[in-house]
Amino acid sequence: MEKKSEQITEEKEISITSTEYNELVKSAQTWETKYKYLAADFENMKRRKSKEIADLKQFKHKDLIVKLLDVMDNCERSFEFDEKNSLIYKQLVSILSSEEVQVIPVEVGNPFDADAMNAISITNNEEIGNNCVSCVIKNGYTYKGETIRFADVMVNKIN
DSSP: OOOOOOOOOOOOOOOOOHHHHHHHHHHHHHHHHHHHHHHHHHHHHHHHHHHHHHHHHTTTHHHHHHHHHHOOOOHHHHHHTSSSSSSHHHHEEEEEEETTTEOOOOOTTTOTTTTTTTEEEEEETTTTTEEEEEEEEEEHHHEETTEEEEEEEEEOOOO
């Protein structure tokens, strides 16, 4: 014996007032608006996370490069006493250059630029212009266009 299931559908007519109808429409619009905001927030979050991941991939060697800059500074200082390390220094410069590390150009007499330099000390020299670099203490560097170390300089102030 086989049982047949019967599906009984009842259609009931629901009557609502126009006030109730307007409240339902308003509620539906509110939920639709909330949905749209959440969807937009989700898309923005996806875009932000994609950018963060791309930045992490692009600047993954940044910490190592900053540490190598100190080694490079020590090589430069050692040249004052001994030129034997020049090959190592040239190789280090070549490697950093291939990784898009560039020296920030700073010269004595150039105007002080707070976006690329740290003022370490102030000098008073009539031969150099006011608010100009009087001495470069340590070179600054950029990595893929981003400043990773500011140049340390002495700035001239004329009273």
